[in-house]
Amino acid sequence: MSVPSSWWIDWKLSPGALTRETAGRLVLFLLLGLFFLALVLSGGGNRFLSGQWTITAVLRFSVPEAEGRGIAAKVSGLAVVGSAVYKSPEEAWKEFTAAYPGLDSLRAAGGNPLPGYVEIRLRPDRLSEKAVASVDAALRPLPQVEEVLTGGKWAPRILRVKRWVNAVFWAGFGLLGAAFVAIFIVQEKVRTLLHAADFAFLTERGVSSRGMALRRAAAASLCGAGLALVSIGAAAGTCFLLDARYSFFRTVVGPPLEIMAPDAIVLLVVFLIAAALLSGAASLIGWRAALSSRR
Amino acid sequence: MIEAFRLGALGRDGTLWDGVDLSFGDGEVWLVSGPPSCGKSVLLRILRGDRRPDAGDVVVGGESLFRGARDAVASFRASAGMVPESFPSGAFAAPRPGMARTVRDLFRLSALVAGPIAATERQRREEELLALVGLSAPDSEAGTRPCGDAHAWELSSLSLSERARVALAVELLRNPKYLFADMLVANAGKDWTDKLGALFRALAREGRTIVLAERAVPDRWQVARTGDPAASGPFSFYRLGVPAPEPKRSDLEWRPDDAGGKEGA
Numbered sequence: 001m002s003v004p005s006s007w008w009i010d011w012k013l014s015p016g017a018l019t020r021e022t023a024g025r026l027v028l029f030l031l032l033g034l035f036f037l038a039l040v041l042s043g044g045g046n047r048f049l050s051g052q053w054t055i056t057a058v059l060r061f062s063v064p065e066a067e068g069r070g071i072a073a074k075v076s077g078l079a080v081v082g083s084a085v086y087k088s089p090e091e092a093w094k095e096f097t098a099a100y101p102g103l104d105s106l107r108a109a110g111g112n113p114l115p116g117y118v119e120i121r122l123r124p125d126r127l128s129e130k131a132v133a134s135v136d137a138a139l140r141p142l143p144q145v146e147e148v149l150t151g152g153k154w155a156p157r158i159l160r161v162k163r164w165v166n167a168v169f170w171a172g173f174g175l176l177g178a179a180f181v182a183i184f185i186v187q188e189k190v191r192t193l194l195h196a197a198d199f200a201f202l203t204e205r206g207v208s209s210r211g212m213a214l215r216r217a218a219a220a221s222l223c224g225a226g227l228a229l230v231s232i233g234a235a236a237g238t239c240f241l242l243d244a245r246y247s248f249f250r251t252v253v254g255p256p257l258e259i260m261a262p263d264a265i266v267l268l269v270v271f272l273i274a275a276a277l278l279s280g281a282a283s284l285i286g287w288r289a290a291l292s293s294r295r
Numbered sequence: 296m297i298e299a300f301r302l303g304a305l306g307r308d309g310t311l312w313d314g315v316d317l318s319f320g321d322g323e324v325w326l327v328s329g330p331p332s333c334g335k336s337v338l339l340r341i342l343r344g345d346r347r348p349d350a351g352d353v354v355v356g357g358e359s360l361f362r363g364a365r366d367a368v369a370s371f372r373a374s375a376g377m378v379p380e381s382f383p384s385g386a387f388a389a390p391r392p393g394m395a396r397t398v399r400d401l402f403r404l405s406a407l408v409a410g411p412i413a414a415t416e417r418q419r420r421e422e423e424l425l426a427l428v429g430l431s432a433p434d435s436e437a438g439t440r441p442c443g444d445a446h447a448w449e450l451s452s453l454s455l456s457e458r459a460r461v462a463l464a465v466e467l468l469r470n471p472k473y474l475f476a477d478m479l480v481a482n483a484g485k486d487w488t489d490k491l492g493a494l495f496r497a498l499a500r501e502g503r504t505i506v507l508a509e510r511a512v513p514d515r516w517q518v519a520r521t522g523d524p525a526a527s528g529p530f531s532f533y534r535l536g537v538p539a540p541e542p543k544r545s546d547l548e549w550r551p552d553d554a555g556g557k558e559g560a
Contacts, residue, residue: 012403072507201404202408204345205405205408206369206371206373206408207408208366209370
C-alpha cells in the first residue's frame with residue numbers, strides 16, 4: 001500500500017535539507033572522482049616514471065639505419081613496451097652536442113664517434129623489474145646490439161620507490177574515501193534522528209521499519225551512483241581542460257583520452273558500484289546508529 | 296469487526312485490568328470511558344496493535360492480531376487511523392530550533408502512508424478536511440497566527456483543540472477503515488462535541504468503525520451502554536446511535552455560521 005509513494009522518503013520529508021546535503025556530497029564526490037581518475041590515468045607514479053626512464057639498446061657501428069629501425073619496430077611489438085624509437089648515429093651526435101656544447105672537435109678527429117641506438121620506454125602500467133628483464137632478455141642476444149642500458153643497480157631501487165609512492169597515493173585515496181563514508185554515515189544518522197518522529201508516525205501506521213530502512217538505503221545507493229557518475233564526468237572534463245592548458249599534465253597524469261581504454265572503464269565501473277554500495281551501507285549504518293542512540 | 300477476548304494488561308503496579316471482552320462491529324461508533332489512569336489509552340493501543348496484550352487476544356475480521364500472521368499487525372495499522380491524546384508532540388512539531396513543522400508537513404507524512412495520490416486531489420482533500428474540522432483560514436482563532444493558508448500554520452502554534460482536529464483531519468486523509476481516537480472529543484473542546492458526533496456518525500455510515508476513549512460521555516450524545524459489566528474491566532462501553540439514512544456530504548462540511556464562538560486552547 002505504501003511502497004510506491006514512500007520510495008524517496010527523505011526527499012518527501014525534507015526536500016530542501018536533502019538538496020543541500022546532496023550538493024555537499026557532490027562536492028566530496030567531485031574531489032574523490034578527480035583523485036580517482038588521476039590515479040587511474042597516471043597509475044600513481046607510473047606514468048611519470050615511465051616517461052622519464054628509458055632502456056637504451058646501443059647498436060654496433062656496423063648496423064645500418066634500416067636494420068636499426070627494424071629492431072625498433074620489433075621491440076615496439078613487445079607487450080610491455082610503450083614506445084621504441086631508433087636514433088641514427090647522426091641524431092645521437094646532435095643530442096650529444098646539444099647536451100655538451102663545445103665538444104664538436106671530437107668529430108673532427110675521425111668522424112662521428114657515436115653509434116645509433118634504440119630508445120625504449122615501457123608502458124606505465126607494465127613498469128616492473130620483470131618487464132625490464134624481459135626487454136633486456138629480448139635485446140641482448142641480438143648480434144646488432146652492443147649493449148643494453150637498463151639502469152643497472154638503480155633500477156630495482158627506483159622501482160621499489162615507485163611501488164611505495166603508488167601505495168601512498170592509493171592509501172590516500174582510500175583514506176579520503178573512508179573519511180567521506182564516515183561523513184555520509186554522520187549525515188544519515190543526523191537526518192534519521194531529525195526525522196525520528198516522522199518515521200515513528202509511519203511505522204505506527206503500518207509502514208514496515210525494515211522496509212523503510214531498505215528503501216532509504218536503495219535510494220541512497222542510487223543517489224551515490226548518480227553522484228559518482230556526475231563526478232567522473234566532471235573529473236574527465238577537468239582532465240581535458242588541464243591537458244589543453246598545461247603540457248606537464250600529460251607527462252604526469254596522462255592523456256585524458258585513455259579514459260576510454262577498457263581497463264580504465266572497468267575501474268570506473270568499479271568506482272560507481274563502490275559509491276553506490278557504500279552510500280547504501282552508510283544509510284543503513286546511520287539508520288541503525290540513530291535507532292540505537294534513541295533507545 | 297474488532298473483537299477482543301479475555302484481554303488483560305499489566306501496569307507498573309501490577310494488573311491494570313483483566314478479562315475484558317468486547318466486540319465492535321463495522322459501521323459502528325464506540326465510546327470507551329472510564330476513570331483517569333484506568334488504562335483507556337492502553338486498551339486503545341492494544342486494539343490498534345501498538346502494544347501486545349499481557350493476556351487474551353484481539354481478532355480483526357476473523358484474524359488474530361497477535362497470534363496470527365506476522366504482518367497482521369502492520370496491515371491492520373495500515374488500514375487504521377490513530378489520533379493520540381497528545382499529538383503532535385513538541386519533538387514532532389519542532390525537532391530542532393528553527394525547524395518548525397507545519398500542517399502541510401503532517402498531511403505530507405500521512406499521504407506517504409496513504410499511497411499514491413495526485414497532488415491536486417490531495418490538495419482538494421486536505422482543504423476539504425481542514426474545512427471539515429474548522430481550520431480553514433478565516434475560521435481560525437483570531438490573533439494567534441497570520442491569516443492565510445492553514446497548511447502553512449506551524450504545529451507548535453496550534454491550540455490543543457486545533458491540534459486534536461488537525462490530527463483527526465490528517466488521519467482522515469488516508470480514509471482509514473478503523474479510527475481510534477484518544478481524548479479527541481475532550482481535547483477538541485465543547486464547541487466541537489456535537490460536530491464531531493455528527494462527523495463520526497457520518498463516517499460510520501460509510502462503513503468505518505470508530506473507537507473513542509474519553510473520560511466521560513458527552514452530554515448531548517445519544518449513546519447506549521452495552522456489554523457485560525463483568526467483562527468490561529474498569530471501562531464502560533457505549534455505542535453511539537448511527538441513523539440509517541444515507542449521508543449527504545454537505546452535512547459534514549463545516550460552515551462558519553455553525554460556530555457558536557471560538558474554542559479555547
